[in-house]
Amino acid sequence: MRIFQWCKLDAAVSRSVLKFMLLFAFICAVIAVFTPDIQAAWPLLYMIFGGMMTVSTPFTAQPYFVEMLPTKIYERVFGRFLFGTGMIVLFAAAGFAMQTAYIASGDLAVVPALTQTAFFVGIALFLTAVQYLLLYLFQIKNVQIIYLIRMIPGFAFFFGFNSLLSTIQEEMQKGNRLPGWILWAVEHETALSVAILLAGIASVLLCAVVASVYEHRRMV
16 A cells, blocks of 8 residues: 555654654663663663654655555655654664563563553653644744754653553552552453553544645645
8 A cells, every 4th residue: 555655654764763762762861870760661661752752754754756656646645644653663663672671670570561552652652643733733843942842742752651650659669559540450450551551542533634635625
């Protein structure tokens, strides 16, 4: 299908993303080695953060003539959303591998790590889908504004969840009782993670459809 061809094209014009991935992985590994008391989920959060920071690269790197190539509009749009989804999954997979290595001592089993990955990927997919939709709807050409839209979701995701997990850890170490909603989330961790992941995938499809309809009306 041409959707996959457009995805490959976005990947081709975004080759620098892989360099950033290696950079983020190196920084993550160094921090994990020299900061042994960080959260177990920190490598996963950091790598997904890296993916969110680079996933909108095609909007600034794509040559102008690309929009003139013969294709159906929805194929081009869905190809870009597929690229974004693939990048988030790729960065998350790298983060999961580093997280698993970090917790290899046995403090955390692989199954909870998998549920955490599903949860955070679902959130990241939702934020990425909204980010892509905004870039399509407002046709932003100013690179600085694009960078701002790129940075806000990533920073909110990383620092928000990192702060939340650190607070939970501190409260547990003090022996304080956690809020009821946190206890409920922990008790239903697997079901909640699957639901969030499915909601993230659904948001990607929904935003892709809305962006395709908008692009069709704009180009006609």
